[in-house]
Amino acid sequence: METEVFNSHDVILFEEQSEVQVISTDKPFIQANTIQSSLKEVKSKHVIPVFIKDNEPVISHSDFIQCTMDVASEVFRGEMILSPSVRLSHPIKGRIPTAKDKPAKELLEYEKTLYYERMAFAIELPSISDEIDGNQLSLSIGGVKSYSLDNLYNKKGVDEHFKVFIGFKNSVCTNLCVWSEGFVGDLKVKNLEQLMACMRTLFENYNATTHIQALRKLTGYSLTEQQFALLIGRCRMYNHLPNPAKNDITPLLLSDTQLGMVVKDFYRDNSFCKGEDGNINLWRLYNLFTGSNKSSYIDTFLDRSVNAFQFVDDLRDALDNRTTNWFLN
Known part of the structure; x- marks a missing residue:
């Protein structure tokens, strides 16, 4: 089966507001020390870290996921784009000032604050697919963000660090198939515009057919x-x-x-x-x-x-x- 070429129809995008969500994978693509979440939960429930010297916000996990979806809908116009599968680790807990003297067990939910230091996500495009050795593969994009790599003791405007990928997900096992031509391991940007431009370049230059051919060779x-x-x-x-x-x-x-x-x-x-x-x-x-x-x-x-x-x-x-x-x- 040949890898499907990109079409020019309207994008079918399942966002977190949809009545029926279609998640990019019903099994975790990564398991160790992570919990499952969603873009909606990250947006609505997690506080955003700031640069200490000027109190300006970092590019948050939700910003990263959302702008990846925006770039995907632009580059892969007409393709089915599922809602992101999100995994989080290393929770950073806090509390509001009025609850500073309360024992932890007495804290009410609205008195607690939370964000996760590290996040990974994958977004599946099932309309771009192929088959290898009886395994169905779907194009997938995503990334990793860890606030621990950013210098939050500085002012806004210093480099923030990201990892971005585009490759395939094996539907049999949710294994991600990523190679160097579809991966940027230390993407450094200062704002969302730079981040989106770099992702757009990566996605546009990625050759799905070449990747599939390289994977298929392994069967021989x-x-x-x-x-x-x-x-x-x-x-x-x-x-x-x-x-x-x-x-x-x-x-x-x-x-x-x-x-x-x-x-x-x-x-x-x-x-x-x-x-x-x-x-x-x-x-x-x-x-x-x-x-x-x-x-x-x-x-x-x-x-x-x-x-x-x-x-x-x-x-x-x-x-x-x-x-x-x-x-x-």
Whole structure:
């Protein structure tokens, strides 16, 4: 199936005000240390941090999500754009001044203040889709914001930090498929206009067809169970190599715990386990990696997602060209 081209019909946009919301995913695309939320809740219930020296507000989580939706509706005019799936972590709690002397257990709801330091969100465009190895993939965009990276002790006008991505979501497992051509890992801007301009450039330059073709290539290459065992062992060894030995090796950034999840799912996952012959194709291996990555914290989630593709694509290149790859030799 060819990746669908962008049309020029009216946008079908499911916003938080709609009577029937269609959320971008009914399963969490990231799990570790996060809670589910919505754009409506973030807008209406969470206070906005400020720059201490002039009391000017930062670009808030809700601003980030909303302007991403605005850019999406402009760039992908005519496509179905679902409401964002929002995940939050690291709550920052407070209270209004009149409740400063109350014990915490006696605080009334209106006396409490709250915002979350870190946020990740994904917005699905199901009308732009394709299929790989029986898995339905939908175009997805989104980002990560952590106030901890911003210098809130300064005045408004200093750089604020964002991570933005565009890629595909595997509908079978909600794994995000992101590669370097669809990812900006440290986007620094001073205002919403700059943020929207950078996202517009990223979305317009992203080639969905090229990305799908790169993902589909993974289905044509397989590892034996013995090669898989060697791969996992080498991944565990990598971090203990002398630094000079690491220079020419693309690392896998997953933790030892996550590698353990990959091994378990190699045998047990309903969708991506090894075949009856004991082999596993690289598309399935990639999804084992991206599946275990959902246990990453918000800070490292997208970086590890991009790394997972680069790592598996390097394996494909070595198998295709019969060249040496440290993880397989």
